[in-house]
Amino acid sequence: MTNQNTEQFISGFAVEPDAARQARERAEQGDIPALAPAAASTLTVLARAVGAKAVVEVGTGTGVSGLALLAGMDPEGVLTSVDIEHEHQALARTAFTKFGVPGRRFRLIAGAALEVLPKLTDEAYDIVFIDGDKLEYGECVEEALRLLRPGGVLVLNDALWQGKVADDTNEEDETIVIREALYALQEREDLATTLLPVGDGLLVAVR
Numbered sequence: 001m002t003n004q005n006t007e008q009f010i011s012g013f014a015v016e017p018d019a020a021r022q023a024r025e026r027a028e029q030g031d032i033p034a035l036a037p038a039a040a041s042t043l044t045v046l047a048r049a050v051g052a053k054a055v056v057e058v059g060t061g062t063g064v065s066g067l068a069l070l071a072g073m074d075p076e077g078v079l080t081s082v083d084i085e086h087e088h089q090a091l092a093r094t095a096f097t098k099f100g101v102p103g104r105r106f107r108l109i110a111g112a113a114l115e116v117l118p119k120l121t122d123e124a125y126d127i128v129f130i131d132g133d134k135l136e137y138g139e140c141v142e143e144a145l146r147l148l149r150p151g152g153v154l155v156l157n158d159a160l161w162q163g164k165v166a167d168d169t170n171e172e173d174e175t176i177v178i179r180e181a182l183y184a185l186q187e188r189e190d191l192a193t194t195l196l197p198v199g200d201g202l203l204v205a206v207r
């Protein structure tokens with residue numbers, strides 16, 4: 001595991017645009033979790049690396065991760081972002097607009113992930129980013145693998161879950177669900193999978 005100096009250095013290394021900083025401040029004010037800066041910059045890099053034109057996000061929040069994805073995506077790419085809380089999406093819409101993202105580049109769907117994801121098209125997406133309810137990670141991963149095109153990238157946030165996933169003695173429900181999702185992905189021979197210790201952990205798998 002990285003030491004504290006290294007963690008601070010990695011976190012400070014990620015440069016955020018003003019709109020992302022403001023979205024993060026909104027998240028703090030509303031007590032809504034937001035993606036850590038280093039994890040956000042990882043999303044931007046991944047989106048740029050695959051030239052992402054179509055991305056699905058579960059857990060819009062105030063738009064921190066959405067801004068990071070949009071910053072790396074193809075200039076005509078479309079982000080589809082799902083959140084059960086309409087108010088969170090209103091904050092994200094403001095953040096995207098402030099960042100100068102035209103409305104045609106994002107589709108905000110207010111609803112429960114497990115009701116919305118099954119309605120999206122098979123193999124149509126370059127990236128699926130999951131950052132919603134931890135207890136639904138298993139089902140969301142299954143849906144994500146259906147949605148991704150071959151070569152598409154799955155990213156699971158909070159994969160280390162405050163150190164609890166690595167702690168064998170921790171048997172909280174969220175921890176168990178995340179841990180099982182990680183091992184299920186690791187075991188699949190059709191995926192290339194890695195676990196990155198940025199933010200609270202990103203599981204990245206290429207289909």
Ligand SMILES: C[S@@+](CC[C@H](N)C(=O)[O-])C[C@H]1O[C@@H](n2cnc3c(N)ncnc32)[C@H](O)[C@@H]1O
Pocket residue numbers: 027032033034035058059060061062063064065066082083084085088111112113114131132133136
């Ligand atoms: C960790 S926050 C997302 C933060 C966001 N990705 C960001 O970086 O700004 C989790 C979000 O998931 C949403 N959420 C919780 N349960 C959900 C569900 N069952 N379906 C869809 N969204 C859900 C919450 O309303 C919250 O906005």
